[in-house]
Amino acid sequence: MGYQNISARDAQQWLSNGEAVFIDVREPAEFANKHIEGAKLIPLGKISAKDLPSTNKKIIIYCQKGLRGNSACAKVTKQSNEATVYNLEGGIQSWVDAGFHTIKGESKVLPIDRQVQLTIGLLALTGSIAGHFISPAFLLIPAFLGAGLIFAGLSGTCGLAVLLAKLPWNQ
Numbered sequence: 001m002g003y004q005n006i007s008a009r010d011a012q013q014w015l016s017n018g019e020a021v022f023i024d025v026r027e028p029a030e031f032a033n034k035h036i037e038g039a040k041l042i043p044l045g046k047i048s049a050k051d052l053p054s055t056n057k058k059i060i061i062y063c064q065k066g067l068r069g070n071s072a073c074a075k076v077t078k079q080s081n082e083a084t085v086y087n088l089e090g091g092i093q094s095w096v097d098a099g100f101h102t103i104k105g106e107s108k109v110l111p112i113d114r115q116v117q118l119t120i121g122l123l124a125l126t127g128s129i130a131g132h133f134i135s136p137a138f139l140l141i142p143a144f145l146g147a148g149l150i151f152a153g154l155s156g157t158c159g160l161a162v163l164l165a166k167l168p169w170n171q
Contacts, residue, residue, distance in 0.1 A: 003073035006086040008098040011060050020058040023047070025072040027165040030064065030112060032105045036095060044068045049080035062088035062095070067156045115164050120145050
């Protein structure tokens, strides 16, 4: 059947009318930090068409900003021609920006995006200092990080974020 994008306002209206269920495809630590009330967590790496609830309600998939949601919708609809799902445009961020309610947890773990920023910052600083004081070869570290950021910007996929999401404290 395929999938369509849906705005936060339309999704909220469907939820209010009891017409929809939400699937959150972010990682467990992100879900624990903040999620839409009633949402079921199925991380992107684990989602499949058979995991979707069997319901006559509309299934809305969301992530942080919409990219992983798009990937999940494409994955699910590729696995099953029967599946009709909707991607929340802009992810949970658009939901929050529209002023809709979320459940906020007390996650003791930094969000993945901040973990990525800290890791890249620390490695770039360390590589630069080591490149200056120890050996110019260490300057390859910040160059590699820059290339990774360019790839992430062009593809919408951050390898470091995927790697960090698999670490035990993010489960």
